[in-house]
Amino acid sequence: MSALIELKDITKTFLTEEIETRAINSINITINKGEYLSLSGQSGCGKSTLLSLLGLLDASTSGTYHINGVDVSSLTRDQRAKIRSEQIGFVFQSFNLISDLTIFENVMLPLTYQSGLSKQVITDKVNDVLAKVEMSHRKDHYPSQLSGGQQQRVAVARALVNDPTIILADEPTGNLDSKNAQAVLALFDKLHQDGATICMVTHDPVSAKRASRCLEMFDGRLIADNANIPSHRNSVPSLEAVELAAS
Numbered sequence: 254m255s256a257l258i259e260l261k262d263i264t265k266t267f268l269t270e271e272i273e274t275r276a277i278n279s280i281n282i283t284i285n286k287g288e289y290l291s292l293s294g295q296s297g298c299g300k301s302t303l304l305s306l307l308g309l310l311d312a313s314t315s316g317t318y319h320i321n322g323v324d325v326s327s328l329t330r331d332q333r334a335k336i337r338s339e340q341i342g343f344v345f346q347s348f349n350l351i352s353d354l355t356i357f358e359n360v361m362l363p364l365t366y367q368s369g370l371s372k373q374v375i376t377d378k379v380n381d382v383l384a385k386v387e388m389s390h391r392k393d394h395y396p397s398q399l400s401g402g403q404q405q406r407v408a409v410a411r412a413l414v415n416d417p418t419i420i421l422a423d424e425p426t427g428n429l430d431s432k433n434a435q436a437v438l439a440l441f442d443k444l445h446q447d448g449a450t451i452c453m454v455t456h457d458p459v460s461a462k463r464a465s466r467c468l469e470m471f472d473g474r475l476i477a478d479n480a481n482i483p484s485h486r487n488s489v490p491s492l493e494a495v496e497l498a499a500s
Contacts, residue, residue, distance in 0.1 A: 277473050279474070320336065344405070352396055402434070438460060
């Protein structure tokens with residue numbers, strides 16, 4: 254596998270009321286194309302801060318960060334935003350769907366920031382990712398008409414529509430019951446089998462072990478980096494099958 258992301262001696266320090274807090278302390282990570290990583294640790298250990306740095310939502314205080322061979326450590330905010338919109342897909346705990354847009358329109362939204370795409374290309378891209386998450390039949394509905402698990406699957410579709418280099422998921426099952434959480438995790442399993450690169454922050458050790466590589470943080474440091482072979486990797490059921498089994 255080839256390296257997609259390389260973090261070298263990444264440190265992030267926050268200053269509040271003249272108190273210096275080191276949220277990330279000399280992190281070194283290489284993420285290869287096609288890997289499925291989980292990032293876990295106690296609350297406040299720095300995992301969400303690290304995900305923000307990976308997603309170019311924030312910049313490190315020191316260290317270097319390469320994505321697809323490009324050093325993004327010293328780029329301007331606008332330059333980081335361009336790479337973020339083209340290469341990174343985000344899935345958040347709170348779904349972040351726009352209530353007065355249909356499912357199709359929510360998924361289409363990231364494409365509206367790209368120039369030169371025809372209406373047909375946009376329609377095809379949206380329909381393709383909705384099919385991947387098995388939500389095509391709901392494309393004309395609104396978020397309030399969907400369950401939490403269905404909304405999160407739509408959020409995953411929105412993250413996929415730009416063909417991102419990596420998907421970053423921050424506690425994607427945190428607002429879901431066990432049934433819907435299993436459906437979303439089954440979706441990540443399927444995306445990984447199809448070649449997606451995924452980094453998922455989770456506090457749940459069971460969810461973390463579904464990944465092929467498990468990272469653990471403590472007090473801003475990386476304390477464990479273990480390969481994992483999920484027992485279900487070669488037999489991922491459809492999302493509908495997961496939902497029916499849990500009902």
